[in-house]
Amino acid sequence: MSLPPAAVLEAFAAEIEPAAGVVALLVGGSLATGDFQPGVSDFDLVALIERPLTDDQRRLVAQLHRAFISRHPEATKLHCVYVPVDDLDEVETPHVTWAAQMMFERPLTGIARAELLRFGFAVFGEPPEAVIPPVTAAELAAAVRGDLSGYWVPALRRPSIWFRDSYIDLSLFTLARAEVTLATNELITKREALTRLDRFHVPAELIEQIRQRRDGHIVPISPLSRVRRAKSVHGLVSDGLRVLLSY
Known part of the structure; x- marks a missing residue:
């Protein structure tokens, strides 16, 4: 048990x-x-x-x-x-x-x-x-930018990870959470980030799939859909990083 x-x-x-x-x-x-x-x-x-x-x-x-x-x-x-x-x-x-x-x-x-x-x-x-x-506002913003530029920008050059559910979900959560922190110095949860994914033009269908995975459900996806999703999310993350790193 x-x-x-x-x-x-x-x-x-x-x-x-x-x-x-x-x-x-x-x-x-x-x-x-x-x-x-x-x-x-x-x-x-x-x-x-x-x-x-x-x-x-x-x-x-x-x-x-x-x-x-x-x-x-x-x-x-x-x-x-x-x-x-x-x-x-x-x-x-x-x-x-x-x-x-x-x-x-x-x-x-x-x-x-x-x-x-x-x-x-x-x-x-x-x-x-x-x-x-204590972590100052400047230190937190620098840490967020460091994570985006030091981990997620290089991740864009790793094609294989964009076929994994875990990276799809985490990358999009990261964008939503980073936006709030850089704009307000506040921290939000993944649950709160889920409500902000549409700001990065994440399709409603994908948001629902992420929600279901967060609830512990298995979400089937065909090989072709996985390829299309990888390409789409890679583009969304690339665009999102460009905007966030300009803050």
Whole structure:
């Protein structure tokens, strides 16, 4: 029987705290915003640790994640960034990260920090607002532009990803959320972004398909329709990025 999200968090917290010296486990993303859909959404976690992980601890943490997934398949999409508390002021510093069932390093971005401050909560330890340094409007705008230019512009040159449902949905959500942040310095949820996709000329039929996928439904699409959708969304995203990066 699958565990509910809260039980997954509690079980993971109990195992990771001693293994990695975690002093606070923070929750962001869809779980924090209320957008979470079991089997669809990621668990986006930040583990604040006493000191950087040693090589032995890295191996132990990777083993813990794999074993946890084997016992709790619903945690396959559990992602966690391990941030030493002394490095919280360093936005560009890469940190040990478990995501997509592998371990690598990446920063805790300005966007992630702002979302933690706006929506996040702690499974244990101090809450985000007590430990995460404030993110200014200029810093948040720069982080959004950096994500658009550093990730999504290069993604336009990767033809294969535009055939995947996940990239179709995420790219369009990104446009809608980025527009609001760049224009108002506010953060919106994916649920709210769904109501703004028409601003980027996303067809109503595609918006409904995205809505159904967010609700956990399988949406069949023929090979020919997938090709047409890839071409159409690639063009919409390209146009949207051009507008947003001119803000």
